[in-house]
Amino acid sequence: MPGENLTRAEAVERADVVTVDSYAIDLDLTTGPTTFASTTTVRFAAAPGAATFIDLVAPAVRSVVLNGRELDPAVVFADSRIALEGLAAENELTVVADCAYTNTGEGLHRFVDPVDGEVYLYTQFEVPDSRRVFAVFEQPDLKATYQFTVTAPEYWEVVSNEPTPAPVAATHATDASVKAATWTFAPTPRISSYITALVAGPYAVERSSLTSADGREIALGAFCRKSLSEYFDADYIFETTRKGFEFYENLFGVPYPFTKYDQLFVPEYNMGAMENAGCVTFTESYVFRSKVTDAVRERRVVTILHELAHMWFGDLVTMKWWNDLWLNESFAEYISTLATAEATEYDAAWTTFAAMEKAWAYRQDQLPSTHPIVAEIRDLEDVQVNFDGITYAKGASVLKQLVAWVGREAFVAGVSAYFGKHAWGNTELPDLLTELEATSGRDLTEWSAKWLETAGVNTLRPHVETDSHGRITSFTVEQTAPAEWPTLRPHRLGIGFYSLNDAGKLERVHRAEVDVDGERTDVLELVELDRPALVLLNDDDLAYAKIRLDEESLAVAVQYLSQITDPLARSLVWGSAWDAVRDGETPASSYVDLVLGNIAAETESTTVRTTLNQLVLAIRQYVAPGARPGTLVRAGDRLAELARGAEAGSDLQFQLVKFFAHLASTQEHVALLQGLMDGSTTLDGLEIDTDLRWELLEGLVLNGAAGEEEIAATLAEDDTATGRQSAARARATVPTTGSKLAALESVVSDSEAPNAIIRNTGLGFVHVNDATVLAPVVEPYLDAVLRVWEERSYHIAEEIIEGFYPAPLASVELRDAVAAWLADHEDAAPALRRLVVEGLAGTERALRAQAADAGA
Structure with missing residues (x-):
């Protein structure tokens, strides 16, 4: 049986049979908290006499009428399909169903705000989830127009792909005391089903507009929950959007293809954002209720512009x-x-x-x-x-x-x-x-x-020979590929020469842009030049390849990394050093030293965040087990020292404190965390706001210095959606095997837990200083994997299988147990096996890195 899957072969076959004209979709959102009424009328052409199916995931199908002929739902509806036989050249199909709200971030997600009890809805349809809301030929090449009619409480905002029309009075299906209304939207252009959308609820909204390149006025809207509206910087979002519109319309020479542009920041979202045509949804973590890093602010801008780009690339075409x-x-x-x-x-x-x-x-x-x-x-x-x-x-x-x-x-x-x-x-x-x-x-x-059609990443290494005067006599770029993916590729790349100036800074003094292909490429234009202190392949990061530094350049880079003037060049050196650790070429302990010795001089927020995350991974999984406790202490001590010395109120200070809390491991670290929380210790310019307080508390929980009493008290002061997610994470961080088993059991057994709670529970589950507490969890985790895959929706299964993989163990025992599971489940779904294989690969890489570190 197909279940909820669809093969490419089936999609090709269906597209040969069906050409879709239009959908008329009537949704009543007043029928109760678990289901809503969905009526779909679809008009489509077909090969006369052919048979096919339409997709629908619903707890109940009330009626199916094809070309005036009543079909028995009990006969034609199974799994996620309604069978359609005896098609005419032109067809009209009407399906009436009760569809289910979700709390998984798929289909029509329903969220109740703990602050005020208000209900918020939003759709997420990519890849195959519009079928959870209406009957649809769910594949991207069967484009059609979509006309939505929605009944909901009168005071709600109701938003879709087309501009929101004036509502008309309607009857509430379950509560006569609540005024209801119906919104009848205009049809969309011909688009794919996965970019249709509906967002409904008492959202706070700000409005603006812009003039498109073709002279049209494009209405802009920015929406978030009412309880977050005091933090909502809609003007900045509009400003960024206007910059994006102007840039893209000028660059592409094609005006914005839709009628309006709404951006809605919604709760419990599974991803960063989704490019629904003219109705883009974003994670509401981009509504900043507390201080965030500059890296996160920049990422929000990139995300806004990413989704806007999709209006052309993905939505129009x-x-x-x-x-x-x-x-x-x-x-x-x-x-x-x-x-x-x-x-x-x-x-x-x-x-x-x-x-x-x-x-x-x-x-x-x-x-x-x-x-x-x-x-x-x-x-x-x-x-x-x-x-x-x-x-x-x-x-x-x-x-x-x-x-x-x-x-x-x-x-x-x-x-x-x-x-x-x-x-x-x-x-x-x-x-x-x-x-x-x-x-x-x-x-x-x-x-x-x-x-595009082969996999794998190449590695590029420079080979430099000089004469007695330091003049280059030979410069060659060597290219290698992994045995599994042996393709050698052509690369257009920059080669930068960096030398120390009078101020002791490493600055670029020469750059060549060359084409590299094959195993060895001689770069003749660099011959006869003086050898610089640092030779940097892929300068300006044009190519996609791992790079290595020659021995002399590596020594200079390690000593003077913080003195490289160009932040992109620094980023490339950071990346090269990290790749060498991951590949077992450089001991993880030396990478820890490199980070702790240079991170305080880094100016780019994302580089700081990425590097400190890699520091955490290196300490917890790549450093040899015997050296790990001492390395953890040393890192915590150094981060605390650097935080005290950082510029007051700076992004660097903020990040150092956050990562210190994540790596805290001693009584001295605990005392600093407690002091920051109760105000007895202060750092100039550092505000302990709501979200940072949760992170400090998690550091205390990690070290057994706080528990349920403190978590409950903090939650009582912040009983919001974010507060509940933070509390779930903190509870799963309790450093005992019992708490880890309970955390796993809570998400495996409780099918009502929403996606955001599951995600945060997983983050706490893997937050450990002593990874041995996870050893007894390996067997129950592996026992649950197949059941979770078969019983839960895709996104929830992925959250559990990836999020609760006990990666911090990074042990031979974990490797062998996971390998045995794969051997015993060769017939499991390929997508499931892929998730498990990726976890195993991480463990195997960690073991290789540990061996390299122990042998250093």
């Missing part, structure tokens, strides 16, 4: 099937970074990209589950796990490389022609390459084969 998901996500990731760097105050966005996105891509590309950017997507389960560092970050990196290779002007011209030719349609990879070849004059067949 959509991939035919999910194997070309990268056409949506890689492009939006690349172009939003470009827009951030060139149209906003975050002009160092490419440094952020190198520090965070590239690190994500390199990590993903070295897992056993890596895949080509153009991935083989057999079914919906495949695509669910492919929202990963390959599809987003590697794809964006490769597009940056392509721009460097063909030239920006040719690239932009090709993209503009692509939009013009395929507007409102569906495309595949050759459609884009055809336009880029036409504008650039380059044959991209070989480039595509090597970059």
